[in-house]
Amino acid sequence: MGENSSVNLPPGFRFYPTDEELVVHFLQRKAALLPCHPDVIPDLELYPHDPWELDGKALGEGNQWYFYSRRTQNRITGNGYWKPMGIEEDVINSRSKKVGMKKYSVFYIGEGPAAIKTNWIMQEYRLSKSDSSSTKSSKRRGHSKVDYSKWVVCRVYERNCSEDEDDGDDDDDGGTQLSCLDEVFLSLDDMDEISLPFN
8 A cells, every 4th residue: 555645445345454464464464574465554654643633644543543654763743752651561362372571652842842742642563583484374474584673553642631541651740731630629619609409
């Protein structure tokens, strides 16, 4: 699919893959240079793009965007940067075998301590090292030394305020970022004068 900016899906097609499907069906095949059907996830260099610019460049389904990217340490975009949240999870297949890792990042607008945390989240999937050394299909095709660490598949979405996820970010934001519950409790301060009937 490469640099295609639009993805033509058949009518009624919905793309909601599980973590296992993203790693096993898509990422393993991509890294092993094998065809993937349907070939719907485009290659995209993530880091020049802000998350709100992914529409039309990545495969979009609902409020989520999917794309392959080369693994890199450069996480700086035109208006901010992706900061790792310190959360990594194993991706386990149906046979309880570890097939990959999922790493979370959050997008900040600006630079340094003045940067503002947003609700944009990226889940970056990579293959596990044990899986990369034992893929039979790549050996059959003569690709026995495929460097699996170069490719990742990413899922980017904008988290809404109703989601209760701990992002693992223990940094002090200097009071610039309120949680959803903080906003609710602050709005309740004006309700002191309201009397509620009790049974």
